[in-house]
Each structure stands twice: as C-alpha cells, then as structure tokens.
Amino acid sequence: MEYFLTEEQLMIKDLAKKIADEKIAPVAIEYDEEGKFPDDIVKILAESDLCGVYIPEDYGGLGGGILEMSLVVEELSRACGGISLAFAGTGLGTFPIILFGSDEQKRKYLPDIASGSKLAAFGLTEANAGSDAAGVQTTAVLDGNEYVLNGTKQWITNGGEADIYTVIACTNRLKGARGFSAFIVEKGTPGFSFGKKENKMGIRASVTRELVFDNCRIPKENLLSKEGMGFIVAM
Ligand SMILES: Cc1cc2nc3c(=O)[nH]c(=O)nc-3n(C[C@H](O)[C@H](O)[C@H](O)COP(=O)(O)OP(=O)(O)OC[C@H]3O[C@@H](n4cnc5c(N)ncnc54)[C@H](O)[C@@H]3O)c2cc1C
Known part of the structure; x- marks a missing residue:
C-alpha cells in the first residue's frame, strides 16, 4: 500500500497552493466582506485544469478521485474557505454523476464540469431534512416521459x-428513505428557480441559497441510477 502522495498528487497540491497564495489570499477579505461569488477565481482554476482533477479521463478530467479533490480543497481553503466552496460544492454535485450516472449522463455533463465552464451543486437539505436526511419532502412524480418535481431545498x-444540480426527491412516500431518488436538474428548466440567498456570518464568498421546484418537469432520463437509490446516492 502506498502511504505517500504520488508525484502527480504533489503537483496538484503545489499548483493549488500557488493559486491560493498568489490569487486568492490577496482578495479573500474583499470577497468575504462583500459576499462576492468568485467567478474570476473559478476561471483561474479552470485554466489550470484543476476543475477536472477528480473526473475520469474518459470524460475530460485528469482521472483522479476524492483524494485529488481534497488536496485542492485543502489548499484553497487555507486562503479562503468561501472561495474554496465553489470548487468543493461542485464536487459534491458531481460525484453522484461520476458514481451513479450512466455513460450517456457522464458524457453529457462531466466534460463541462471538468473544463470549469460549468459548476455543479448538490441539493439534499430542506427545512425538515438536515441531519435527518430521511425527512426530505420534495417530490418527483413520473408523468409520461417526465418527472415533475415540487418542493424547496435550502x-x-x-x-x-x-x-x-443533483437533487434528492421522494418518488415513493410509502418506502421512507428507500423511496428517495436522485435526479439531475439543469439551471433554466421551467419551474426551477432560486429563492432566498443567505446572508451568512462566514464563508461569505460562497453562495448558499434555496432551490425552488414548482411543477418542474425534467426528462425521465435525468434519473440517476434507478428509483429508490436516492438515499444511497446522497450518503
Ligand atoms: C454554509 C452551508 C452550506 C451548505 N451546503 C449544502 C449543500 O450544498 N447541499 C445540501 O444539501 N445541504 C447543504 N447545507 C446543509 C447542511 O448539510 C445541513 O446544515 C446539515 O445537514 C445539518 O442540518 P441542519 O442545519 O438542519 O441541522 P440540524 O439537523 O437541525 O442539527 C442541529 C444540531 O443538532 C444536532 N443533532 C441533530 N440530530 C441529532 C441527534 N439525533 N442527536 C444529537 N444531536 C443531533 C446537530 O449535530 C446540530 O448540532 C449547507 C449548510 C451550510 C451551513
């Protein structure tokens, strides 16, 4: 068993550290105080190929995994936890696709995330579903070739x-946590909007916001894995 970082992992860590020291640290206070989303830093991460460190090579990434992602998050977070979350939150939304997506879903979504041209997010938490993730009340009902989503994530x-967005919703209330399913929802889908943006006490460069689904119709092909796998995907 290899206990130390490989040469490639060390290179990733060094590159992330350089960006953290030279590009993030000097502006961290400004972003935090103003609650500004770090678009320009995301661009730098994209240009340096770091957005794809945990994405398989077949889908445009560098072929690493959660360790490579953590190395980047750790270095960026030293300079600014909020800015780092744009990257980490994308990882959270992307891993369900890497782990449970079909080849078609991976081909459709992963290359843009790997290149940094698109960010991702993960929607599990609700007003009544925090630590107790089994409390999810957002529903997804199959209607012909589409699922209809209703509910609010916070x-x-x-x-x-x-x-x-990778979103967890209930497809069968009678089955409890085994009745949850995971879906991919694209920004711009009718019926999908954004609610309250939190005015936080810290990590303010990270956006923390509600996702609102109001009769939001998504193609049934956007189901990740199969119905009933949502809780496992989330965990
Ligand atoms: C900045 C930020 C970003 C976030 N980003 C995301 C995101 O991208 N996607 C997403 O889905 N969610 C996100 N969340 C939500 C986060 O996952 C939840 O806050 C978390 O799951 C805890 O839920 P809660 O806040 O409702 O706390 P609660 O579940 O209400 O817990 C409150 C307190 O009670 C304790 N507690 C709870 N249950 C028990 C128990 N049975 N026994 C003993 N103690 C208990 C907890 O440890 C905690 O201290 C984010 C939250 C924050 C603050």
Whole structure:
C-alpha cells in the first residue's frame, strides 16, 4: 500500500497552493466582506485544469478521485474557505454523476464540469431534512416521459451559480428513505428557480441559497441510477 502522495498528487497540491497564495489570499477579505461569488477565481482554476482533477479521463478530467479533490480543497481553503466552496460544492454535485450516472449522463455533463465552464451543486437539505436526511419532502412524480418535481431545498452551496444540480426527491412516500431518488436538474428548466440567498456570518464568498421546484418537469432520463437509490446516492 502506498502511504505517500504520488508525484502527480504533489503537483496538484503545489499548483493549488500557488493559486491560493498568489490569487486568492490577496482578495479573500474583499470577497468575504462583500459576499462576492468568485467567478474570476473559478476561471483561474479552470485554466489550470484543476476543475477536472477528480473526473475520469474518459470524460475530460485528469482521472483522479476524492483524494485529488481534497488536496485542492485543502489548499484553497487555507486562503479562503468561501472561495474554496465553489470548487468543493461542485464536487459534491458531481460525484453522484461520476458514481451513479450512466455513460450517456457522464458524457453529457462531466466534460463541462471538468473544463470549469460549468459548476455543479448538490441539493439534499430542506427545512425538515438536515441531519435527518430521511425527512426530505420534495417530490418527483413520473408523468409520461417526465418527472415533475415540487418542493424547496435550502442552504444549497452554489445555488443559482451552478448550471447542473443533483437533487434528492421522494418518488415513493410509502418506502421512507428507500423511496428517495436522485435526479439531475439543469439551471433554466421551467419551474426551477432560486429563492432566498443567505446572508451568512462566514464563508461569505460562497453562495448558499434555496432551490425552488414548482411543477418542474425534467426528462425521465435525468434519473440517476434507478428509483429508490436516492438515499444511497446522497450518503
Ligand atoms: C454554509 C452551508 C452550506 C451548505 N451546503 C449544502 C449543500 O450544498 N447541499 C445540501 O444539501 N445541504 C447543504 N447545507 C446543509 C447542511 O448539510 C445541513 O446544515 C446539515 O445537514 C445539518 O442540518 P441542519 O442545519 O438542519 O441541522 P440540524 O439537523 O437541525 O442539527 C442541529 C444540531 O443538532 C444536532 N443533532 C441533530 N440530530 C441529532 C441527534 N439525533 N442527536 C444529537 N444531536 C443531533 C446537530 O449535530 C446540530 O448540532 C449547507 C449548510 C451550510 C451551513
């Protein structure tokens, strides 16, 4: 078993550290105080290929995994936890696609995330579903070739800034947590809007916002894995 970082992992860590020291640290206070989303830093991360460190090579990434992602998050967070969350929140929204997506879903969504041209987000939490994730009340009802989503997610990192959302919703209330399913929802889908943006006490460069689904119709192909797998995807 290899206990130390590989040469490639060390390069990733060094590159993230350089960006943190030279590009993030000097502006961190400004972003935090103003609650400004770090679009320009995301661009720098994209240009340096860091957005794809945890995405398989077949889908445009560098082929690493959660360790490579953590190395980047750790370095960026030293300079600014909020700015780092744009990257980390994207990872949270992307891993369900990497782990449970079909080849078609991966081809459709992962290359843009790997290139940094699109961010992702993960929507699980609701007013009655925090630590007790089994309390999810957002529903997804199959209607012909579409699922119809209704409900509100809260405190979602990258809400409104991301283009691709992994969302957990209930498809069968009778089955409890085994009745949850995971879906990919694209920004701009009719019936999908963004609610309250939290005015936080810290990590203010990160956007934390509500996702509102009001009869939001998505193609049934956007189901991740199969119905009933939502809780497993989330965990
Ligand atoms: C900045 C920020 C970003 C976030 N980003 C996302 C995101 O991108 N996607 C997403 O889905 N969610 C996100 N969340 C939500 C986050 O995952 C939830 O806040 C978390 O799951 C806890 O839920 P809660 O806040 O409702 O706290 P609660 O579940 O109400 O817990 C409150 C307190 O009670 C304690 N507690 C709870 N249950 C028990 C128990 N059974 N026994 C003992 N103690 C208990 C907890 O430890 C905690 O201290 C974000 C939250 C924040 C603050």
